[in-house]
Amino acid sequence: MNILVRLWRFLTGWWRRNPTLITAHRVGELPATLQPGKLYVEGEGSHIWSVALLCPCGCGHALQMNMLADTHPRWQLTIHEDATTTLYPSVWRQVGCRSHFFLRRGRVEWCAAVR
Numbered sequence: 107m108n109i110l111v112r113l114w115r116f117l118t119g120w121w122r123r124n125p126t127l128i129t130a131h132r133v134g135e136l137p138a139t140l141q142p143g144k145l146y147v148e149g150e151g152s153h154i155w156s157v158a159l160l161c162p163c164g165c166g167h168a169l170q171m172n173m174l175a176d177t178h179p180r181w182q183l184t185i186h187e188d189a190t191t192t193l194y195p196s197v198w199r200q201v202g203c204r205s206h207f208f209l210r211r212g213r214v215e216w217c218a219a220v221r
């Protein structure tokens with residue numbers, strides 16, 4: 107195989123294998139500064155009351171989602187064996203950057219912008 111083709115496949119393969127997967131980090135309380143690539147899971151034991159992450163668009167805003175059963179809106183969180191996370195439903199910021207995305211297995215899947 108052409109060395110350039112091999113190099114290209116290696117590089118693009120590396121890129122695909124290394125997206126910044128968002129992983130769960132259990133905290134008793136949200137830290138003042140959030141780190142990209144982390145979904146902060148606030149709660150005790152199996153009781154989770156909120157999750158937070160930095161907006162994946164890079165705008166620097168913290169997004170916080172409520173997980174309490176008797177409130178609305180409310181999200182469902184799945185933490186997979188590899189610590190990646192799935193949030194349901196989508197996260198939609200109504201102000202500022204208006205980011206709208208799904209978080210599935212640690213990957214951000216952007217929704218088409220509706221403006």
Ligand SMILES: [Zn+2]
Nearest residue numbers: 161163165203
């Ligand atoms: Zn944003």
